[in-house]
Amino acid sequence: MLWASGLTRVHTTSGGRMCFGLPTRPHRYEVVASASKRVIASRLALATLSALWVFVAWMPEGLGAHDAVGASTPPVPVLGASVGAGEATAAGDSARYLLIHLDGVSSEVFLSELEDGNLENLQEFFSHRGIIGHGVTYYPPFTSAVVKRMRDAQPINEGEVIAWGVYDPVQEANEGRARVLLRYARTVPRRARGNFFLGFPFMDHLAGMALWNAPELVETYGVMEYYWFGTDTAGHIWGESAQRRNLRRFDRYFSRMVANLPDDVNVVVYADHGMTFGEVLDYDQEVADFLDDRARYYTYPHVYLHDRDDRAEVAREVVRGTWQDFAFYEDEPDRIVGFGPEAWVTFHREGDAIRYEHDGSDPLGYADLGYAGEYLASDDWLALTHQAEFPYTPVRLMELFDNDFVGDVVVALNGKPKAGPWVYAGNHHGLGAADMSVPVLVRGPELEHLYGRDYVKIEEVLERASPDPFKATPPSREPHSATLSVRDDDGLAPGVEFTFSPRYRLQLGGETGPEVASQLWASVDLLSGYLSRLWLGVGVRDDPDQRPLARMDYQFQVRRLGMDLRLATGESTRLDLFYRVHRNVDLKLRDFEAVGIRTRF
């Protein structure tokens, strides 16, 4: 069975010789009793597995938690890593990380949900010391611009992606949204990319089940990046109430997951940006119409002009003539000028310190915080403004204008959602707290230096974490496995199957039994997510017709329960179910006709 692949990496000390896939002296077997009547046996097994499924899926919190992962005896691998494991984890004794990206949740939404007692599982796990209410993200607050920079602990002055489009002002080359999306997706680990599909509407429960597999995956890879996109999707499409409901759903799935998570795993839950709700404005079109033929390229919030000398005039007029609240441009090095609805602002930099000035009203409202026009270092700006209506704006803008790809004019619209893909009720694009201020939750030995903080720059969260918390280490191989099954076929008919893995994502195997012709095959893992793996293989079989053997195995697992759907040339489709009864032992129901036992090592 291919399902045996993938699975738990188990160090065995037996090193037993193989005989039809059965180790000679490794693990103790207890072949599952098979009733003499096929019908009775298969129905009993099916009923048992169904009952176990219901029990596992809905068991009350706390039940069956730590026994499920063998957390008590590290570094012995955890149980049930069918979705993950191989033989050896290169993570070794290194710190392990679970990084959960909670897309599109602002500090305001998160903290009010927390205060109302709706996120009690997150509250309990992180307690007050690990809950940082005011992380400050980058401007523009787009996932594409945030994630890679978080990995590299970079401010926004480096890197090409500073919007959902990329424009190189020197080469005059541009990339559209699809290319930027691809760039961003490529920075996400292979198995985490399945989260993109789980971020579509109505996929939340599958996404939650994928989260339940996190303990095993962290054990296998040392690091797991998990993306919960449902909060972003719900906010964009249905608005704030739907986002809050989705956030509570995440909290419930999180609870069942952490019940199985070893204590020493470092856990970070962060939002990459917040969200503004309300009437959606199609202001990309409005700005494009306004710019007419003055711009070479426009991708919010960047305007690239044909004549850079027009920047002051365009900045002033775009605020007067469109919905944009602000437009900024670099007047001279270290000096940024911005126009607001009723005032202009300037930011001067000297060394690392920045000074904010304004004419007339104070559009950023910093005077109310006691700011009197002095030069402040970036940390002081963070301390002063992290709870302000415009958090950390002087520093974020100055950093953005340090980027070689920045527009000649940078606009900002703060109070209304900007039209875009999926956007019917909310979006994130402004300089205001609703978009820029995000929750950051931390727990674990490598993150203790952040305990008790009220605020943090988003790039600071993991900059001191070691080893690289974004560097997952695949196991050296998949587990080997051996399966023995029996079915009633005018008398008990045994079947055996073995798999052998020389390296990660590759398996060799063989099988013989009453339901299939004897065969040998090799398979590779073509696609994997956190719930499932897809293997493609070829082989030979003992077949008088000499038909070629090609096969596809789709494996799906949630915690202890899983299935393997096999399509192979010359055979009927087969569906196997299994339940993991022990760290490296599965009970199997093969195609509803045979029962068996499998071990992995």
Ligand SMILES: [Zn+2]
């Ligand atoms: Zn979004």
